[in-house]
Amino acid sequence: MTATQSSALSLDGQICFALYNASHALTARYRELLDPLGVTYPQYLALLVLWESGPVTVSRLGERLHLDSGTLSPLLRRLEKAGLIARNRLPHNERSVEVSLTDAGSDLRRRAELIPAQVCAATGLRLDELKALVTQVTAVADHARASH
Template sequence: MTTPPIHAPDLPDADLLRLDHQVCFSLHSASRAFGGLYREALRDLGLTYPQYLAMLVLWEHGPQRVKTIGERLHLDSGTLSPLLKRLEAAGLVVRGRSPQDERSVTVRLTEAGARLRERALPVPRTVLEATGLSVPEILALQEVLGRLTSSLDGLRQD
């Protein structure tokens, strides 16, 4: 049974407190479902979902500074560094100090990492088909989630 749309002015605070009215819970549930889907879809690639995201950045943009990858994925260095170490141990990436700035670490794909892209090509279509949504629906959802993320990020006091 689906819950009717939320019209906040029409609902008392106690009704807004219902689990089914929590946007965060809907996002959490969807995220868990995606996690299971990606776990299965990425199994043969030997990647976790966060590793897959890092590889997407490198496949799309080539060598990147660790800081740039972290910004793109919204990950801090404490989360990103171990992830990149595991990718390096798997022979998919190489990390190295930038000759221009010794404080900066650059990540680049190895030949094996670049070849893995071909095996990953079916993953997005598999995920798209599993959602049961059309491409326009996915694009609209991405647009709304992008606005939501911007709004929430704008509230943070860094």
């Protein structure tokens, strides 16, 4: 095996491992910050969409989070049980379910507002660097989804 062949299969040279490793480290940091709020990281992501856009259909929420209904439904059930969201069938389309924040879900936003700054600090990056990284990683994900 040549040096080029072995370096191509080096663990530390793999984009997948770098992203996997970063994801685990950041998710652990988020977990520490979210535990006092009583929500998990995936629940936080769903709440971010609702805080940003207001009520959305379950299908649109799944699209935004890149989650299928089998993953999203239990997550929403737990948020509803915690009193943070409400799910209601749309009167003009009984097959569509709209997800909206309850007062408790809206109030939780104020408690979560410091999380992005704390995560930014944990990365060791400046805000402009972090924004550029988010743009790059998003582009990588978009291209990877489109390439198959």
